[in-house]
Amino acid sequence: GAGVSQTPSNKVTEKGKYVELRCDPISGHTALYWYRQSLGQGPEFLIYFQGTGAADDSGLPNDRFFAVRPEGSVSTLKIQRTERGDSAVYLCASSHLTPTPDEQFFGPGTRLTVL
Amino acid sequence: AQSVAQPEDQVNVAEGNPLTVKCTYSVSGNPYLFWYVQYPNRGLQFLLKYITGDNLVKGSYGFEAEFNKSQTSFHLKKPSALVSDSALYFCAVRDNDYKLSFGAGTTVTVRA
Numbered sequence: 589g590a591g592v593s594q595t596p597s598n599k600v601t602e603k604g605k606y607v608e609l610r611c612d613p614i615s616g617h618t619a620l621y622w623y624r625q626s627l628g629q630g631p632e633f634l635i636y637f638q639g640t641g642a643a644d645d646s647g648l649p650n651d652r653f654f655a656v657r658p659e660g661s662v663s664t665l666k667i668q669r670t671e672r673g674d675s676a677v678y679l680c681a682s683s684h685l686t687p688t689p690d691e692q693f694f695g696p697g698t699r700l701t702v703l
Numbered sequence: 704a705q706s707v708a709q710p711e712d713q714v715n716v717a718e719g720n721p722l723t724v725k726c727t728y729s730v731s732g733n734p735y736l737f738w739y740v741q742y743p744n745r746g747l748q749f750l751l752k753y754i755t756g757d758n759l760v761k762g763s764y765g766f767e768a769e770f771n772k773s774q775t776s777f778h779l780k781k782p783s784a785l786v787s788d789s790a791l792y793f794c795a796v797r798d799n800d801y802k803l804s805f806g807a808g809t810t811v812t813v814r815a
């Protein structure tokens with residue numbers, strides 16, 4: 589079946605601009621996660637959705653970052669007034685919500701470059 | 704707080720030899736442990752997980768991992784490495800929360 593998809597695969601923007609990154613999770617997965625992976629590092633948690641609501645946004649670095657999932661499926665990560673330090677690969681993952689921990693399935697990521 | 708350490712940045716082995724990638728963890732609750740592999744320009748692929756039960760977990764592509772509670776370790780192993788196993792490997796942990804905490808990754812190079 590179809591996996592997690594993310595668009596665009598690459599995004600180059602200028603400092604100060606606004607960007608939106610999209611994630612299409614696996615159909616039927618209730619949980620959706622955003623992570624950020626900087627060069628040479630492991631992914632770092634940003635935000636987690638159960639259905640439409642953000643259950644945990646403790647990983648968002650500041651108020652320039654915001655994410656939505658209005659219908660409980662597709663999610664958009666929004667970054668305002670981008671800074672060069674925001675350059676990274678942004679990964680989206682989805683999973684079932686089960687009593688025992690289920691693995692998260694990752695998309696290919698969006699590589700964001702802020703010039 | 705939860706965290707993972709992967710003490711080796713790189714592991715180099717010859718094809719056909721055993722492969723081990725080390726991981727130690729720290730959690731306040733029950734540890735749920737995962738291994739993922741990342742190929743260039745591709746997303747993370749799930750290899751295996753430990754939730755409970757047998758300490759030896761078998762996963763995809765012939766990989767296995769051994770959970771050791773006393774040493775707080777979850778090392779990834781493969782008895783006979785292939786050139787195609789060359790990739791970046793990540794260990795991750797979560798407790799009763801849902802978010803994964805990843806290690807910095809270990810680059811595995813298998814030479815022919």
